[in-house]
Amino acid sequence: MEVIDHLFYTKEHEWVSIDDGVATVGITEYAQDAMGDITFIELPNVDMEVEQFEQLASVESVKAANDVYSPLSGKVIEVNSELVDCPELLNKSCYELGWIAKVKIASEEETSKLMGAEEYRTYLESLE
Numbered sequence: 001m002e003v004i005d006h007l008f009y010t011k012e013h014e015w016v017s018i019d020d021g022v023a024t025v026g027i028t029e030y031a032q033d034a035m036g037d038i039t040f041i042e043l044p045n046v047d048m049e050v051e052q053f054e055q056l057a058s059v060e061s062v063k064a065a066n067d068v069y070s071p072l073s074g075k076v077i078e079v080n081s082e083l084v085d086c087p088e089l090l091n092k093s094c095y096e097l098g099w100i101a102k103v104k105i106a107s108e109e110e111t112s113k114l115m116g117a118e119e120y121r122t123y124l125e126s127l128e
Helices: 029-035 108-115 116-126
Strands: 015-021 022-027 038-042 053-059 065-068 076-081 101-105
Touching: 053 101
Parallel strands: none
Antiparallel strands: 015 022, 022 101, 038 053, 053 065, 076 101
């Protein structure tokens, strides 16, 4: 499973990259692989306030429906509307084209509750 070094991760298999106070959020390769073919996504609303580890979006696949949780608190400033017509981007390109939302984060200190790449790799190994 691909794990990208400069990202942060959650135990629910979301990834986040932070650039100038804005967090880009998506699901990891592990998550999309476990879900199978993704058929639908319910995106958050722009301007929605989110709390760390609370529901951000909902993803449906041929296997099940899963919630996607926000790795950080803040305000949704952009969503990836391409996913509405092309939810399979989450399967094909989960780290690039398949990002879900951008959140203007309330506090970068919350990253201390997330895993770095090495810690996430170890966590994945513990799930096998």
